[in-house]
Amino acid sequence: MKSWTFAVKRLAYSGVSLLGLSILIFVIARVLPGDPARLALGPRAPQSVVEALRLQLHLNDPVYTQYFYWLRGIFTGDWGIALFTQRNVLIDVSDFLPATIELILFAAIIDLVIAVPLGLAAGRRANSIVDNGVRVLSYVGIAVPSFVVAILLQLFLGYGTHLFPLIGRISQNVVPPTQITGLYTLDALLTGNPGAFADSVWHLILPAFALALGPIAQEARIMRSSVVENLDKDFTLSEVSHGLPERTITFKYLMKPSLIPTITIYALDISAQIANAFLIETIFIWPGFSKYGLNAMLSKDLNAIVAVVMVAGVMFVIANILVDLVVGYLDPRIRLQRRTEE
Amino acid sequence: MPLLEVRDLRVEYRVYEGTLKVLNGVSLSLERGEKVGIIGESACGKTTTVKTIMGLLAKNSKVAGGDVTYKGEDVLKMSKKRLTELRRKNISMVFQDPSAALNPVFTVRQQLYDIIKFSTDERLTREELHEKAVEVLRQGALPEPDRILDSYPFQLSGGMKQRVNISMALVSASELLIADEPGTSLDVTIEDQIMRLLKKIVEEKGISIIPVKKFVDRIYVMYAGTIVEEGPTREVFNSPQHPYTQLLIKAVPKLTGGGIPEGILGQVPSYLKPPAGCRFVTRCPYAMEVCDTDAPPLYGVGAKQRAACFLYDERQLPR
Amino acid sequence: MKSSRTLREVYGRYWYKFSKNDLSIVGLACIAGVVLIALLAQWISPYPASAGLYVNFGNAGAAPSASHIFGTDQNGRDILSRVFFGFRYSLMLVAVVLSVTVAPGVVLGLVAGYYVNRWFSAVIMRLADIFVAVPPLLLALSVASVLTPSAINAMLAVSLAWWPWYTRLVYSSASSIRNEDFVRAAELVGASRWHIMFKEILPNNLGSVLTKVTLDCGWVILIGASLSFVGLGAQAPTPDLGTMIAEGSAYLPGQWWISIFPALAIVVVILGFNLLGDGINDMFASGVA
Numbered sequence: 031m032k033s034w035t036f037a038v039k040r041l042a043y044s045g046v047s048l049l050g051l052s053i054l055i056f057v058i059a060r061v062l063p064g065d066p067a068r069l070a071l072g073p074r075a076p077q078s079v080v081e082a083l084r085l086q087l088h089l090n091d092p093v094y095t096q097y098f099y100w101l102r103g104i105f106t107g108d109w110g111i112a113l114f115t116q117r118n119v120l121i122d123v124s125d126f127l128p129a130t131i132e133l134i135l136f137a138a139i140i141d142l143v144i145a146v147p148l149g150l151a152a153g154r155r156a157n158s159i160v161d162n163g164v165r166v167l168s169y170v171g172i173a174v175p176s177f178v179v180a181i182l183l184q185l186f187l188g189y190g191t192h193l194f195p196l197i198g199r200i201s202q203n204v205v206p207p208t209q210i211t212g213l214y215t216l217d218a219l220l221t222g223n224p225g226a227f228a229d230s231v232w233h234l235i236l237p238a239f240a241l242a243l244g245p246i247a248q249e250a251r252i253m254r255s256s257v258v259e260n261l262d263k264d265f266t267l268s269e270v271s272h273g274l275p276e277r278t279i280t281f282k283y284l285m286k287p288s289l290i291p292t293i294t295i296y297a298l299d300i301s302a303q304i305a306n307a308f309l310i311e312t313i314f315i316w317p318g319f320s321k322y323g324l325n326a327m328l329s330k331d332l333n334a335i336v337a338v339v340m341v342a343g344v345m346f347v348i349a350n351i352l353v354d355l356v357v358g359y360l361d362p363r364i365r366l367q368r369r370t371e372e
Numbered sequence: 373m374p375l376l377e378v379r380d381l382r383v384e385y386r387v388y389e390g391t392l393k394v395l396n397g398v399s400l401s402l403e404r405g406e407k408v409g410i411i412g413e414s415a416c417g418k419t420t421t422v423k424t425i426m427g428l429l430a431k432n433s434k435v436a437g438g439d440v441t442y443k444g445e446d447v448l449k450m451s452k453k454r455l456t457e458l459r460r461k462n463i464s465m466v467f468q469d470p471s472a473a474l475n476p477v478f479t480v481r482q483q484l485y486d487i488i489k490f491s492t493d494e495r496l497t498r499e500e501l502h503e504k505a506v507e508v509l510r511q512g513a514l515p516e517p518d519r520i521l522d523s524y525p526f527q528l529s530g531g532m533k534q535r536v537n538i539s540m541a542l543v544s545a546s547e548l549l550i551a552d553e554p555g556t557s558l559d560v561t562i563e564d565q566i567m568r569l570l571k572k573i574v575e576e577k578g579i580s581i582i583p584v585k586k587f588v589d590r591i592y593v594m595y596a597g598t599i600v601e602e603g604p605t606r607e608v609f610n611s612p613q614h615p616y617t618q619l620l621i622k623a624v625p626k627l628t629g630g631g632i633p634e635g636i637l638g639q640v641p642s643y644l645k646p647p648a649g650c651r652f653v654t655r656c657p658y659a660m661e662v663c664d665t666d667a668p669p670l671y672g673v674g675a676k677q678r679a680a681c682f683l684y685d686e687r688q689l690p691r
Numbered sequence: 692m693k694s695s696r697t698l699r700e701v702y703g704r705y706w707y708k709f710s711k712n713d714l715s716i717v718g719l720a721c722i723a724g725v726v727l728i729a730l731l732a733q734w735i736s737p738y739p740a741s742a743g744l745y746v747n748f749g750n751a752g753a754a755p756s757a758s759h760i761f762g763t764d765q766n767g768r769d770i771l772s773r774v775f776f777g778f779r780y781s782l783m784l785v786a787v788v789l790s791v792t793v794a795p796g797v798v799l800g801l802v803a804g805y806y807v808n809r810w811f812s813a814v815i816m817r818l819a820d821i822f823v824a825v826p827p828l829l830l831a832l833s834v835a836s837v838l839t840p841s842a843i844n845a846m847l848a849v850s851l852a853w854w855p856w857y858t859r860l861v862y863s864s865a866s867s868i869r870n871e872d873f874v875r876a877a878e879l880v881g882a883s884r885w886h887i888m889f890k891e892i893l894p895n896n897l898g899s900v901l902t903k904v905t906l907d908c909g910w911v912i913l914i915g916a917s918l919s920f921v922g923l924g925a926q927a928p929t930p931d932l933g934t935m936i937a938e939g940s941a942y943l944p945g946q947w948w949i950s951i952f953p954a955l956a957i958v959v960v961i962l963g964f965n966l967l968g969d970g971i972n973d974m975f976a977s978g979v980a
Binding site for chain 1: 427431464467468472476483486487491526527
């Protein structure tokens with residue numbers, strides 16, 4: 031139970047960070063030159079309309095009053111109107127977020143499933159073909175921007191071979207599953223709709239892979255180097271000298287300590303995916319939160335921009351707390367130390 | 373046939389500066405049930421020697437010559453499978469630093485159960501595993517075996533960790549236990565306890581041991597990767613024959629007084645460019661011309677001792 | 692003893708550690724080449740006019756040929772020349788962002804780490820926490836969007852997202868180094884606080900900061916390119932690699948060269964900086980092997 035008090039503590043601490051973030055982004059948005067109302071309505075709107083909007087958005091009040099109004103709205107469900115959709119931002123967010131979460135989760139699974147075994151194999155057999163392959167992959171993954179990967183995947187696997195769909199979440203002739211979570215794959219499973227499930231997985235593969243390639247490279251690299259490091263440690267030599275088989279040493283005694291740094295970086299990468307999704311969703315016309323955010327940014331819609339940043343911040347916080355729990359599970363030193371600190 | 377025989381072993385490490393020629397023709401042998409020690413200053417090649425025997429050399433190292441035979445089988449040419457079998461059932465090792473030698477993220481139970489499981493070809497039940505684990509921990513003189521089993525290494529003291537390491541090694545060391553200075557990283561009283569424990573276990577179980585010093589029947593004196601003297605412990609300490617051993621024993625402070633002992637002048641030669649002949653030549657008070665060019669073989673001195681020094685050559689060598 | 696080793700030996704050792712991996716040399720060569728091209732872009736570009744508002748619709752979208760090795764874009768501009776000038780913009784972005792963020796970030800980290808128990812240390816670090824509570828790309832995107840999209844504002848936006856990473860890097864090591872004996876000794880003999888921070892603690896962080904700077908060059912270029920890819924960075928007709936890829940992607944797959952060559956160019960720069968960074972990391976790594 032103690033790890034829960036730890037999580038709560040972290041949560042409270044992160045809440046302070048998020049509050050700071052909201053002030054920061056709010057101040058940047060309101061203090062910088064340019065009239066948000068004018069920006070939203072365009073140069074040709076009559077001054078009287080602009081004035082009315084200023085009044086509606088409390089733009090004539092001091093910044094701290096505006097911030098207070100905004101903060102109160104956040105907790106009462108009034109996130110302001112997104113001017114480019116003419117809807118409450120909260121409704122927009124809850125409409126668009128599931129598609130992005132689905133994409134990021136799918137990418138996260140692909141990442142872990144590919145990177146960990148690759149890194150383990152590469153570290154175990156340093157300078158083998160697998161190791162050199164991982165080295166090349168890790169450089170490709172780092173050096174090729176995700177939007178270039180996306181374009182290339184679309185070009186070769188979409189246009190070129192028609193193996194995968196080019197855009198969207200689901201084929202036009204497939205009825206989306208009844209909404210429960212908003213994640214098509216999960217909803218399709220819950221409602222027992224294998225056709226929709228297969229179709230949405232099929233649509234997920236290219237964008238998720240484009241999103242995952244960079245992190246795969248990163249994690250495989252971290253995993254490899256920590257395996258190599260642990261391979262030289264006395265405890266590994268000791269396990270060898272006690273006659274444990276290579277299989278047990280690799281998949282148990284090397285894997286667990288090597289996962290600790292890997293998972294830490296993994297969490298950072300996953301929480302950064304919401305930003306990378308901005309580009310990927312644009313390319314694959316994925317009707318998600320990031321694409322929504324980008325539209326908000328391109329049309330300078332302040333309410334929506336602030337909300338997008340805050341939601342990203344919350345996701346970042348959640349990812350970090352989750353990783354702390356996982357690392358605590360993997361590393362008893364951290365887990366038990368936390369207990370004694372409570 | 374000796375249990376273990378090392379003949380003319382040469383091991384090198386590749387590093388930035390070039391090749392470190394660490395072991396320069398090390399030979400030693402060990403009979404069944406015998407306790408043999410290796411003494412020498414730090415970095416004289418003790419750890420490299422024992423690691424070579426266990427097949428645990430680092431990646432940047434290379435066996436440049438010689439062989440290691442265990443009951444007539446060449447360990448260096450053994451298949452991986454056979455070597456693992458040997459480690460599962462016959463030989464094991466205790467490392468110098470007990471904190472580094474236990475996997476930090478597994479409990480003692482997890483580690484010890486696996487070692488026991490793989491030390492036998494039978495399938496053991498969980499009760500049998502537990503029984504055996506408690507038995508070896510008792511042999512390692514650990515109180516409250518159940519509490520120890522559920523501990524992570526970082527929850528144990530250094531001395532306890534080393535006892536756990538010894539217990540683990542005991543599972544698979546039915547014939548030979550190699551202990552690489554198992555007490556040096558602990559404080560003196562704990563070190564003493566650990567050494568007594570090892571001695572007791574080895575004598576009770578009738579297994580052989582190479583600890584790096586103390587309580588042994590026979591010792592090898594190592595200097596810069598060469599064996600310079602060998603003989604029964606008492607004789608070597610009472611009448612050291614090799615100039616290095618003489619200086620080494622004189623350098624050990626005595627409780628009976630007599631002032632601060634003299635050290636040995638000079639430095640251990642670089643392994644990069646070791647002297648072509650005797651490796652001790654740069655510090656030897658009796659160095660002769662021949663010592664610069666030829667490496668001395670081990671000459672029999674007295675009934676049981678041997679020393680690698682031209683002083684014991686029958687020929688009249690020019691001084 | 693430092694004095695007994697000549698400078699040449701010290702640098703020789705650094706160079707050995709750096710060059711032990713051939714890839715580090717490849718990285719160094721890539722970056723040296725890119726820097727040279729960027730500096731000399733006006734003189735070595737086959738069609739310097741293509742860098743700007745030049746149009747030649749008669750020759751638009753021409754496939755790679757002897758006169759236009761990388762082909763021409765939708766406005767008939769020479770892609771090779773634009774890539775050369777694109778390097779210039781990318782390096783400028785890196786130079787601006789890192790020169791305005793590294794020094795303040797490092798100094799803040801040093802101060803916060805050395806005075807770890809004082810109130811301003813907590814303020815600095817909580818402030819840094821706020822800035823790293825969202826991914827740098829997202830922070831840069833939102834700041835760039837609120838400002839008017841332009842090359843300068845993109846640099847500003849990326850900078851705002853960048854400094855706290857240096858603060859955190861230096862803070863974590865400075866706060867532990869301050870308890871080392873050599874720092875305590877310097878305090879005992881009455882060395883000034885500035886001396887301790889900059890002469891005793893900072894040199895111990897130089898390796899990790901330098902490695903991060905090199906690796907970050909690649910990241911900054913990537914983020915800059917991402918900004919311009921979505922239209923929130925440098926605006927036309929600035930020859931920016933990200934913008935070129937975005938504009939060219941509309942002509943895929945038929946006129947692939949319009950986007951693929953700029954994409955390759957960006958890959959070369961980022962790869963170069965990463966290989967170089969790994970080499971620098973090796974250079975400062977301890978150990979003989």
